[in-house]
Amino acid sequence: MTWRCACRLAVAALSFLAIGSPALAIEGSVVSKVDQAPLAGAIVTSGTQTTRTDASGHFQLPLSNGALAVRAPGYERRQVAVAAGPEQPQHIALAPFQPKAVYLSVYGIGSGALRDAALKLEDQTALNALVIDVKGDRGLIPYLSALPLASTIGAQKVRTISDMPAMIKLLRQKNIYLIGRIVVFKDDLLATAHPELALHGADGALWHDREGLAWLDPMREEGWRYSLDVAEEAARLGFDEIQFDYVRFPDAAGLRFAQPNTQANRVAAITGFLNAARKRLAPYNVFVAADIFGYVLWNPDDTAIGQDINLLVQAVDYVCPMLYPSGFTWGLPGTPNPVEHPYDIVFRSLQKAKQRTGLPGSRFRPWLQEFSDYAFDRRKFDGDEVQAQIEAARAAGSNGWMLWNPRNHYGSDGLPCDDGGCPP
Structure with a gap:
């Protein structure tokens, strides 16, 4: 040799x-x-x-x-x-499973009164899931996070949950499906601390929305990392599903972006983020979901916010359209006043989603309205309206549904009972 x-x-x-x-x-x-x-x-x-x-x-x-x-x-x-x-x-x-959830904010999950009220409904009705803020609308993370950036930018200045692992263990003992909601590009804390990642107006100043909150530029991939880190931390904690909200461009004109503000670039940014999330979360076997505007199911373009329904469904397990009748401020063909027809709004929108994508209803889970109308006649959405929306979602074959009330106040009226029947 x-x-x-x-x-x-x-x-x-x-x-x-x-x-x-x-x-x-x-x-x-x-x-x-x-x-x-x-x-x-x-x-x-x-x-x-x-x-x-x-x-x-x-x-x-x-x-x-x-x-x-x-x-x-x-x-x-x-x-x-x-x-x-x-x-x-x-x-x-x-085993087949359809989440039926109510939403608890950063403060709602930390409030004993609001949390206990939601858990009572979970015991007495067909509710079997909770949507919990992991990173809320104002950038707060409600539990002790191991991410250094969370402390640096002020996301830990208010912690409403002292022991998140213990909280998750308690909820799991009740067989509750846990959905972690992460607000992505509307992040005033990160955008203010790192303006190089933020959106700016035509004058070059940091841009703020109608709530006075700054946003990240979705076209800057370096701004994605923090939300992806939060998502991975939530997956490690034991959430069943990670749901990304405000995974879109703001509906505002005259803003400066890292790339030309074209439909192709907007869609590439949003689907790129969601594909990156899917890749990052793959080892944890969590479901990945994205909240979208209701009109995205109807519009042939990206609704000027980067949400293209046919590409979104390729990037996530569940698409979660916000089918609040009050949100359809321009109505729908044949339905000029959506709050008078909550069943039609939900059913027709989900049918449109299935028609356009060729996918079954199990790939969609709608957000439903349990708050008073703000766009038409200010009517309350009580049991009848809630029940109509739930029945529409069921008829369209969706993968369950989620109720939204920003104050986290939910009643039992209109909610279906579990197989054992509602208590007297």
Whole structure:
């Protein structure tokens, strides 16, 4: 053997030891627990490796850590230990699940009175989920965060939850599905602390919206990192779903952006952020969702805010349109006064979403209105209006629904009961 051959063999041996043997491939199928029907498009993860099932529910991917994480829209997520060895095909059944939630803000989740009232409704009605602010409308994070930037910019100046892991443990014991809401580009704290990441007006000054809050420039990718870090922290804490809100451009004119303010650039920024979020969160097997304007389901363009329905559905598990009748200030064809027809607004909008995307209703979960009208006749949205919206969402086949009340006050009127019936 020449010295050159010996050197090659030595290098090869060292490389093998450094890299290790390749991960073994594992295959299997994902089906519905109800009828054993194959689930196409289910997401299967092992370590950082992710794949989707084919039309027959089959998957194959490298097994990197002895476990598989599996989820599919409309079903519960699961973690499966691979005990029989990778040569044994895995047959994984997922149980159908539809979240039915109310929203609790940074202050709502920290208020014993508001939180207990919501939990009482969870016990007495079909409610089975909570949307909880992880990063709220004014940039606050309600629990002790390990992110240095959160403290630096003032996101920790008010902490309403003393022990978030204990809170999550308590809610999990009640079998509550947990959705972590993260407000992304409307972040006054980060934009003020780092104006180089913020939106500016035509005069070059920091721009503020009608609430007096500064926004990040969605076209600056360096501004994405903080929200992605918050999302990963929430996934580690144990949330079932990460839901991004204000993942859009502001509806304002005359602003300066890092790139030309074209529809292509706006859409690329929003879908780029959501794709980055999906990639970052892949190891945690959490569902990824995005809140969008109701009119986005109807408009053929990006509604000038970067939200294109046909691209959004490719980037997230769930699209969550805000179908508040009061939000449809220009009405809909044949419905000039939406607050008089809450059922029609919700049902027709979800039907339009399915028609335009070719996707089933299980990929959509609407926000519904439980607050007084502000755009038409100032009517209250009580039990009848809430019930009409819920029935519309159910008829359209959506993946559950979520109720929004900015004051976090919810009543039982209009809410469906669970299988055991409502208490007297």
